[in-house]
Each structure stands twice: as C-alpha cells, then as structure tokens.
Amino acid sequence: MAETENRLPPRPAWEADFPIERVEAQHVTRREFAKFLVLVSGGLTVGSAVVAVKDDLMPAAHITEGGVRLCAVSEVPVGETKMFTIPGTALPGILIRPDADTWRAYEQKCTHLSCAVFYDPGTARIECPCHKGAFDARTGFVLQGPPPRPLRRFEVERRGDDVYLVAEVAHT
Numbered sequence: 572m573a574e575t576e577n578r579l580p581p582r583p584a585w586e587a588d589f590p591i592e593r594v595e596a597q598h599v600t601r602r603e604f605a606k607f608l609v610l611v612s613g614g615l616t617v618g619s620a621v622v623a624v625k626d627d628l629m630p631a632a633h634i635t636e637g638g639v640r641l642c643a644v645s646e647v648p649v650g651e652t653k654m655f656t657i658p659g660t661a662l663p664g665i666l667i668r669p670d671a672d673t674w675r676a677y678e679q680k681c682t683h684l685s686c687a688v689f690y691d692p693g694t695a696r697i698e699c700p701c702h703k704g705a706f707d708a709r710t711g712f713v714l715q716g717p718p719p720r721p722l723r724r725f726e727v728e729r730r731g732d733d734v735y736l737v738a739e740v741a742h743t
C-alpha cells in the first residue's frame with residue numbers, strides 16, 4: 572500500500588478537508604464491470620426487440636371507403652412526386668407519377684432505419700440516401716442495399732381531375 576501511494580503525485584492541500592481514496596477511484600471493481608455489461612446487453616436486447624416489432628406497431632392507415640383524395644392531377648407533372656400524410660397517421664407518404672397515366676404511392680420511410688426516400692426519375696428507382704438502399708418504383712421491392720423489406724405501398728386511382736388513395740397493398 573505504501574508503495575502505491577509513493578507512485579501517486581503529491582496531494583493538494585484541500586484534500587485534507589475533502590479526502591479522496593485515489594487508488595479505489597482509479598479502479599473499476601468486477602461487480603461494477605459486471606453491472607455495466609448487464610446494462611449494456613439489456614439495452615441492446617430491448618433495442619433489438621423494438622426494431623423487430625416495429626412493423627407490428629406501425630399505425631394502420633385509415634382509408635375511408637371510396638378512398639381519400641390526395642391532390643389534383645395537375646399538381647403532379649409527369650416524372651414528379653408529391654408528399655402527403657398517410658391518412659389516420661402522422662407518417663409521410665410519397666406519390667409518384669412516372670408517366671402520364673401511372674400513379675404510385677408509398678410510405679416515404681426506408682425500411683432499414685427510416686430515412687426519407689426519394690424518387691429518381693432517371694433510374695425509375697426510389698433511393699435512400701442514408702446507406703444506398705434502393706427500391707423498385709413500380710413495386711416498392713428492394714433492389715439493393717440493407718433495407719430488409721419492401722416499402723409500404725398504397726393503391727392509387729385517378730378519378731377525373733383528382734387522384735385518390737384507395738387502399739393499402741399487401742406485399743406477397
């Protein structure tokens with residue numbers, strides 16, 4: 572013990588009033604380390620469980636019978652997109668018009684880590700800028716990168732001069 576104290580720098584005068592056990596303060600006990608490991612592994616387990624059930628907790632879209640009007644046809648030029656909020660939720664959606672008569676709608680969140688995706692008319696793909704994930708703009712299926720599932724997809728109908736969200740499409 573005396574040897575250990577000899578290797579430490581001299582103690583300042585204030586330590587006489589507020590003593591610190593330096594040797595103990597510099598070491599982590601096995602018990603503390605075990606507690607740390609338990610907390611970290613517990614946190615990781617909870618985090619993994621949340622990610623695993625995330626889809627089951629996803630709020631359902633409330634699309635009324637007859638559909639929900641999204642916009643006027645004239646608001647979305649060919650090759651362009653329009654953002655919307657998925658009815659009944661606060662989730663962002665993306666409406667895509669790849670050509671004059673085709674409309675697609677998806678949830679705008681990447682299925683990897685929820686980054687906002689965007690439509691690239693040059694490649695006809697929906698891209699995720701975070702980790703180079705990409706989805707097929709015709710189906711929402713994953714083309715590349717880490718996303719584990721297709722984008723959440725919705726059926727869209729043009730009725731006269733308006734565009735309607737009609738139903739959610741189950742991926743098969």
Ligand code: FES
Pocket residue numbers: 681682683684685686699700701702703704716717718
């Ligand atoms: S969040 Fe989209 S690829 Fe990672």
